[in-house]
Amino acid sequence: MRMETDLNSYIVSYINSKTKAAPLVVFRILFGLVMCFSMIRFWLNGWIEELYINPSFLFKYDGFEWVQVLGNGTYLLFFICGLSALFVAIGFKYRIAITVFFLSFLYIELLDKTNYLNHYYFISVVSFILIWLPAHCNSSIDSSRNPIIKASYISRWQIDILKLMLAIVYIYAGLAKLNYDWMIRAMPLTIWLPTKVHIPIIGALLDQKWMHYAFSWGGAIYDLSIVFFLLWKRTRGAAFMLVIMFHVLTAVLFPIGMFPYIMIFSTLIFFSSSLHANVLQSISRALPSALVYIDNGKSYMSKNNKLFLIFLGVFMMFQVALPLRYLTHDGNVFWHERGYRYAWRVMLMEKTGYANFRIVDTVSQKRFYVRNDDFLTARQEKEMATQPDFILQYAKYLGKHFSSQGHKNLAVYVESYVSLNGRKSQPFVNPEVNLINVDYTTLCNNFLIPLDE
Amino acid sequence: MRSVATNLVICSLVILMSISCGGDDQSSELQDTFNRKAMLQDWSDLMIIPAFDSYLDQVVALRDRKNDFYNGGTLAGLEAMRSAYLSAYREWHAVSIFDIGEAEAVGLRNFTNIFPSNIEEINNNIESSDYNLALPSNFDAQGYPALDYLLYGQGLDDLALLSRLQEENYKTYINDLIDRLYDLTNGVVTNWENGYRDAFVENDGSSATASVDKLVNDFLFYYEKFLRAGKIGIPAGIFSGTPIATSAEIPYADIYSKEFFLLGLSAVEDFFNGVSYDNSTVGTSLKQYLEHIANENQSENIAPLINAQFQSARILASDLNPSLQQQVLDDNSKMLLTYDELQKAVVLMKVDMLQALNIQVDFVDADGD
Structure with a gap:
């Protein structure tokens, strides 16, 4: 009974405890700027056209088939997304801006599963969380126009929730590395690193077996422990140097775009609120007056605070549970990929595949093969050939396509082979199964041929 | 505990330093780098x-x-x-x-x-x-x-x-x-x-736009599209369900069509094995690269399997009429058999070889994770 009261009072005092708003404000500014830059970069690289406008067929997420490419309007969508990110950075109409950013970014991600990346998912989740946080309470146009919301203190949980999100990312990424291929075979780094020997300075060592193990084990230990070293004040500075070194190294070695930089700026949230406040104040002279950080000693007041806390609490429980759903499926998750996404499995496997679709007229027994590049881009074909849900979706599309061309009583089969983490290629989908009859949600057991380890 | 973290950082720095300084004096040990x-x-x-x-x-x-x-x-x-x-x-x-x-x-x-x-x-x-x-x-x-x-x-x-x-x-x-x-x-x-x-x-380097990745993609594209499909598959009706004899290569001077197929196959084999244009020497090749990787990783070397597949396609093709157009009309099943052997090499090259050599097939140099 006594302990229960202690716990209750601890929770109550935690919920009511305040801290300086500066870390959240810094996070908002950097998040907005980096997102705006990402959108511009995506545009200038020509990826809007290549990844979204050019493909004739897009792999939709279940339930989001209604999400359509808007033709040249897709550019407008990216413009809105980038502009709202800039508004987030300067704190202009913040709640609307971050909501628009979240929705437009999510819409872009929902256009084609092919382009799923964990760091895009991370951005979606973080921007969703930011909708419910008062990140505009200082150093923002909003707070300079409307002094009522100007505050230099917020609830402690409003910063801790972002730390929790980062902890989920790192720890699940670390746990995912604790598997036979990564730890014992040093795969897939054994495949990836030797092709980087042309890189200056460290290149010469990347062909060495011990380096593959050092990177594998080092990566796993880093992911599993870094959050704890960042949380503890005495190790924080050193841990942040490690964060920079680790992510810069991955940026040099792998084509992972903005992800390293997003993680580096995100981990700044672990630094003390007074440090953030000091930094903001020391750069205030360089900022336009509306964006200056003012320590007015007031706490941010909102009658919705508790409601948002409960809502986000449930959301975070969902975030903790979601990566574990693969446990409900038998077999190797790298092979069947059920529960693979949204689980922080980052740079974890090398999977190469080939899928050759056979269309059979079941009455005349006439048969022919499909040229995948008639329908898919090289990038889509690559992703499709290794992911069962893509194969099924594409097979059904092919069935419809050829039926509409006047073929009747069609069956669609696939001869597919996949190589996982350096194993010799193996048959993937059962070539005897007519894919038109397979329902992914209630998969018949013989759809995939199990991995022979 | 501070010392643990400091040590971690110092360790990493030392490793980085030794890596950066070690380039020269260690080069003799690194002869096995492909x-x-x-x-x-x-x-x-x-x-x-x-x-x-x-x-x-x-x-x-x-x-x-x-x-x-x-x-x-x-x-x-x-x-x-x-x-x-x-x-x-x-x-x-x-x-x-x-x-x-x-x-x-x-x-x-x-x-x-x-x-x-x-x-x-x-x-x-x-x-x-x-x-x-x-x-x-x-x-x-x-x-x-x-x-x-x-x-x-x-x-x-x-x-x-x-x-x-x-x-x-x-x-x-x-x-x-x-x-x-x-x-x-x-x-x-x-x-x-x-x-x-x-x-x-x-x-x-190694990226979608690096020379090795680009040329290997060109090589596979040639093999799949122009050799396997263009010269054999399309006339044999693989992609249409019914043979299209008239779509064979060189349909008028048609007695040369099988020879041209074999020339294409030889070009593929020579490229894969590094045979010089004048047949005088053998240079560094995909075959050697695969051997090197198999050696390093103690995994199966697939280069002999790929060569065996080329060989069996050649053997089956020896049974074909010099005019592939005529062959389609006379007995298309022999075309299909040749096609099947060519097809098996596609899997070995596009799946096993690309994985072993970590070659990107995606021409869009977009982000991954």
């Missing part, structure tokens, strides 16, 4: 450049025999032109794979060997004298397939053909076709000679 640059050098110096040089010679010879023919107008001149045509067409198979640099930029293959050709389009062009061979719509109205129709396919006896070809419109068209082959090829050769060779070799 050198992508050496492979690029051998590809360009032993294969690509000599093959293009020799091909250009054949195109020049074709142009010369064509000029001789139009100067003399004799049957012997026609025969000499036809024979130069076949030699150049044969030699084309040694360079078709190398669709990179200038060849890729100008679309060399699209303007050289797209078949079946469009007879109606060719006749229209000749009649109207109004055409632009640089347009993609004219891919199938030029190159060797168009010349196959003009020199072998008009259903005329030699004397009638002799006078037909000397009609002004025909003369202009044939001149234009052969000049175009020459101009495009000459541009590619000049480009290799003037700087592209070094740019190609220097781009020795």
